[in-house]
Amino acid sequence: MSNLAKALKAIRKSIWVYHLNSGSCNACDIEVLDALTPYFDVERFGVKLVGSPRHADVILLTGPITRESLPKVVRAIRAMPRPRLILALGSCGVGGGIWWDSYSTTGGFKKLEDILRENGVEIDRVVYVPGCPVRPEAIIYGILLLLGAVEQKSKRVEVYASES
Amino acid sequence: MFHSVVAALVSLVLAPIYDGIERKMRAAVHSRIGPPILQTWYDIIKLFTKEIVVPLGGTWCALATVLELIVLASSAVLLMFVAGIGLSPEGIFWVIVFTVLVSAASSLTILRSVSQNNVYSVVGGFREFSLVLSAEPFLIMSLFLLASGAGSQISRAVAVATAIVASYVVSGRVPYDIAEAEPELSAGVNIELSGPLLGLATVSTVFKKFVSASLTSLVLVSLAGLSGWSSLAATFLLTPATWIAQLILSVMLGRSRVDLAVKFLYTLLFTLSILTLLSYGLGL
Numbered sequence: 360m361s362n363l364a365k366a367l368k369a370i371r372k373s374i375w376v377y378h379l380n381s382g383s384c385n386a387c388d389i390e391v392l393d394a395l396t397p398y399f400d401v402e403r404f405g406v407k408l409v410g411s412p413r414h415a416d417v418i419l420l421t422g423p424i425t426r427e428s429l430p431k432v433v434r435a436i437r438a439m440p441r442p443r444l445i446l447a448l449g450s451c452g453v454g455g456g457i458w459w460d461s462y463s464t465t466g467g468f469k470k471l472e473d474i475l476r477e478n479g480v481e482i483d484r485v486v487y488v489p490g491c492p493v494r495p496e497a498i499i500y501g502i503l504l505l506l507g508a509v510e511q512k513s514k515r516v517e518v519y520a521s522e523s
Numbered sequence: 524m525f526h527s528v529v530a531a532l533v534s535l536v537l538a539p540i541y542d543g544i545e546r547k548m549r550a551a552v553h554s555r556i557g558p559p560i561l562q563t564w565y566d567i568i569k570l571f572t573k574e575i576v577v578p579l580g581g582t583w584c585a586l587a588t589v590l591e592l593i594v595l596a597s598s599a600v601l602l603m604f605v606a607g608i609g610l611s612p613e614g615i616f617w618v619i620v621f622t623v624l625v626s627a628a629s630s631l632t633i634l635r636s637v638s639q640n641n642v643y644s645v646v647g648g649f650r651e652f653s654l655v656l657s658a659e660p661f662l663i664m665s666l667f668l669l670a671s672g673a674g675s676q677i678s679r680a681v682a683v684a685t686a687i688v689a690s691y692v693v694s695g696r697v698p699y700d701i702a703e704a705e706p707e708l709s710a711g712v713n714i715e716l717s718g719p720l721l722g723l724a725t726v727s728t729v730f731k732k733f734v735s736a737s738l739t740s741l742v743l744v745s746l747a748g749l750s751g752w753s754s755l756a757a758t759f760l761l762t763p764a765t766w767i768a769q770l771i772l773s774v775m776l777g778r779s780r781v782d783l784a785v786k787f788l789y790t791l792l793f794t795l796s797i798l799t800l801l802s803y804g805l806g807l
């Protein structure tokens with residue numbers, strides 16, 4: 360078993376999440392809060408919301424990472440102890456959403472990952488949860504997928520437009 | 524002595540399970556399933572497998588965290604030892620040592636928070652300081668009066684009430700969780716801790732709840748006039764019940780404004796202490 364697999368196994372019964380808004384329209388944030396309400400009762404899986412990135416096992420990242428929020432996002436992710444697990448939430452978190460090529464945003468997690476690497480911040484695993492806004496059930500599924508507690512249902516398919 | 528140590532060690536292993544039961548019952552109040560009763564143990568074990576990010580001022584912070592845990596574990600053992608004797612003049616020396624240990628644990632929490640070089644943590648430390656000032660002198664006074672064996676049943680009852688209120692504050696439950704204050708201070712005194720260091724701080728929090736619950740049980744048992752073996756057994760068995768009673772109280776109280784929580788506490792404990800001293804002084 361690899362070191363990461365061992366670390367993920369240890370976290371599986373106690374998952375502390377930190378909510379990081381990087382400039383979202385707030386609809387995804389409302390869904391994050393919804394997932395944490397008694398209705399969905401994520402505490403039964405050991406999920407707990409924490410107030411400091413130092414305590415976090417998983418960061419719930421919403422928003423397209425605006426230029427204003429970028430340094431704070433990098434600092435918050437750097438503050439997190441390893442293994443660093445990220446759940447990129449919503450169309451914005453996944454790929455920038457409708458602001459993917461705007462001058463004022465970084466444009467989603469993929470580009471943030473490159474910036475983090477340049478700054479020497481390693482990410483151990485990331486799961487993308489699309490939706491605009493993302494559904495609470497999808498957030499819960501994404502957390503369990505991140506920790507390997509459930510199997511991924513969809514397969515990755517890459518599609519390229521032909522030159523002709 | 525041997526029985527007291529065994530009772531304390533068994534209780535300290537059980538304390539995270541009591542905490543798990545508390546979380547389960549809190550979930551039941553919200554009409555949800557809630558975490559398994561071993562959840563606090565899972566949290567602690569997980570934290571010991573995580574990476575440790577040493578905060579600025581790390582040496583002092585780590586030292587204070589480790590010492591706080593040792594002091595709290597010792598105070599739990601000592602409390603069971605006092606329970607084995609009963610709150611009586613024979614055990615007064617150990618009662619004084621116990622109160623010194625409880626105050627030392629609070630001082631170490633303050634040292635831990637101010638050494639972290641984080642504004643939120645320092646604010647948490649000052650809040651802890653204000654709680655210590657408004658609760659612990661009254662706790663010490665009431666325990667001392669109870670252990671002195673003086674006073675009538677009425678005056679002892681007033682002293683017991685003072686000790687119960689002050690020991691609730693020691694448990695760090697709502698609204699006296701202001702030093703950590705998850706919603707506004709982002710965990711306050713614990714904000715910079717991570718991995719095993721946070722694990723130790725979590726164990727300390729659970730031990731504090733245990734010391735508070737067993738102290739409440741002990742003063743209630745002393746009111747019944749028990750001593751020796753029967754006092755130890757009654758304190759040990761009553762502790763889970765007082766733990767649950769404190770939980771129910773915390774659910775009913777809810778959060779309040781920081782300054783109001785401390786002001787109300789000070790007024791209440793001050794009034795109770797005056798009543799205690801008057802009843803002892805007048806020989807009621």
Ligand code: SF4
Pocket residue numbers: 383384385386387421422448449450451452456490491492493
């Ligand atoms: S994905 Fe949609 S709902 Fe979520 S932050 Fe972006 S625009 Fe808002």
